Amino acid sequence: MATNPISGLIPRGSLGLKLLLICLLVLVMGVPLLVVGGLVSERENRARQVTAELGAAAGGSQVLGGPMLIVPYTRSVEVTDDQGRTQRRLDRGTYVVFAETGAADTTLTVQSRRRGIYRAAIYSAATDFDAAFTPADALTGIDESYRFDWSQARVVMFVSDSRAIRNAAELRFADGSTETMEPISDLSLVPAGGVENYSRPGLFSAPSAPLPTTLQAFAAPAHLTGAPQNFTVETRLELSGAERFSVAAFAQDTAVTIRGDRRDVRAEGYFQSPDPLQTTDAGFEIAWRVPLVARGAEKAADLSSFNLGLITGRDMAVSFVSSDDVYRGVARAVAYGIMFIGIVFLATLIFEAVSGRKAHPAQYILVGLAQCVFYLLLLSLTEIIGFTTAFVIAAAATVSLLGYYAGASFRSGAIGARALAGLAVLYGAMYVLMTLEDFAMLAGSIVAFVVIAATMIATRQIDWYGRGTTPASNGQT
Template identity: 30%
Template sequence: MNRSLAIKLGLIALLIILLMIPILMIDGMIEERQGLRDEVLQDIARSSSYSQTLTGPLLVVPFRKTVREWKTNDKTGLRYLEESEQRGRLYFLPDRFVLGGDVSTHLRARGIYQARLFESSNRISGHFELPAHFGVDENFSDYRFEQAFLAVGISDIRGIRNDLKLELNGERIGFEPGTGEQRLGDGVRAPLPTRADDKPQRLEFAFDLMLQGTGQLNVTPVGRESVVDLKANWPHPSFIGEYLPNSRDISAAGFTAHWQTSFFATNLEEALGDCVSRDDCSAFQGRHFGVSFVDPVDQYLKSDRAMKYALLFIALTFAGFFLFEVLKRLAVHPVQYGLVGLSLALFYLLLLSLSEHMSFALAYGLAASACVLLIGFYVSHVLHSWLRGAGFTAGLAALYAMLYALLNAEDYALLMGSLLVFALLASVMVLTRKLDWYGIKPTVTPAA
């Protein structure tokens, strides 16, 4: 390889390194804009309601218990019986818990940013099987039970959109603010007319809950048997939490999902026991499932993924220029390499700015078209031929089309990318298979 060719390759490599400076600056701008967007979304959620987690209903029975203990008088040595009162609570999970939810989503904008809020219309029903004397067998007479209540934990009570009424064995009871139980956090409660009885009791309950939130809707399967059915007009659900749906159907019009669990799968009764006895509620509070209504791949994530191919794009374009030099005996100045490289970098800035105001597909098409036409017009003059320029432009347009396919094929992106690079390398090897690299001499006729 002669000296001039080595110098040219070195200059091209240096240009590629220098072009990474604007590429990295644009990448930083993507992170900055994404951070600003996230702050706006948080602000919108702060003004309306955050993600929602529904825990309950849980039946709580406060009690006072008389405790008797023999003690000895230090002065007289006589024994006496001392009575004291101990307070506590009994907790019951429903034997059956059913939730049917119909969710609709809508956008709320602030400036150029939009947050997706959801409104869920839920029907919650089921029943409790209470044992005789609330399960207290020994020394029942020492217990004095206070009014029981039904507690429902709702992570952000600002999202409640209706006047809650509990239907209990045919009676209607109004809910009150607050769960009355710190382990459930925020929520509502309803006082129950039930009393300790010599016979087991069955409490049938139902209520309607209209709930607004942002981002996610989670449900804790509190029942011995829990059945949850959700349907929504959101076509891109992301199912989250400890349990995936037993069945689901996703279409362009929305989705439906069905969950069914039991205590054997959730072990929630033991988790509640640990929460009460050891004050360790992490397992009880963490065993939920639900759906996320956040766009799984937004314009910033797609732009960031496109940036990962910037170096490959610049290297392939410069390789195309270099092939024209050695195959067609044309001289392309390093400044011309640099201008084309800057045009390629400008594509990512155009893509970022346009995607904030329109769909990503349209923004990508406009940005790619602008850059392809600009580079095609310039290259036609650099290569002294509209035919060569048209061929170069067609190749560049094909690269942008392949990049768009890579961005939309998450599962096959690595496979498609590796096949693309292999095909391009094979093309270069085929085109230069008869080229005498030692015989390449400096080109004296400049290309523009």
């Protein structure tokens, strides 16, 4: 009868062969983990969709553009036709003049609006604007062919969605007079023909960000006569929105302060605040200041070639933790799932070596599936009660189950207790790893190295071929 030559090299009961089998089982456990990962992505997309629907009903992500001065003009220019003849043409257009200084002070009142298990951060924003204009200085150096009609000058503002405005915005001038701002349809915030570059004699600029086309403008008369006088205006705008709030750098020198009653907030936008976002028991507060040189736009521009929507991408913003953010911790946990399953399998193999008792491959599979179910528990509970509490509950249930199963399988209460303690430490390390977003790779590498080093030290005297009796198994139960 033929014999297998390999059987003489690796005996049937060798731990080395068992280790190779366990490595294969760890890879097999990647299949259910992939299923769990796909489920996390599906739930995250669903949460994002529902959040967007809730947010759209409240006004969506709002961008506010503070007071700016728009002045109509006529301009006589010479053009040459196809036959080389020169003719004079009268062009009509609008110039925008940005305030010399502008400030916006916003107070946000935030609440969570729910649909089933999903939620969105809905806010009410009250913003006080003030702006000081010096039109003559801003237009210094403009081609003399421009003839401005200052009597028709208007102060214009814009928002992303005017349906969410909750008050009748009024301009207040320094002399105490007021003007109610009204929607305007005769001003296009995007140049005709989709021009994305701004140019005039001696100047040229091209925006690097996509240009919005959904801005909604409203304006009021600027109370100017036949000359460009300096003036100041104030106004208060109340509106609602969702998830993100931002103020564009609407003046040559813009100062913005945003405060609110929530703490789960982060600072965003094109410009960075010189000071970090401050959180207190009452909420948060953050301030920015953007000078002309940092703003990257001129003091004044011709709207026939300048996209006013360009400045919406140069904003100062805060955003609130959205519904899909709760899935990031779960996704990170699943990404390291193979490593933690491998650690548990390796620990089980060491228990085999030191106790002299054997665990069947089916038992390894059950242990691996129990850990995969942990991620399902974590996902389903996180959607309802948040990541931290969900992790504690799911980890406590899984650790208790695996500790009990280890004690019952090896018929040893001591091994069950050691497994319970070891798994508690392991899942504690997993939680730390999941919360260290910026240092997750470093923490994971350290955990993996420590586990491998501990395993090598603990198994340094094991007879992996199984030809003899391992020192660790003599007289141990």
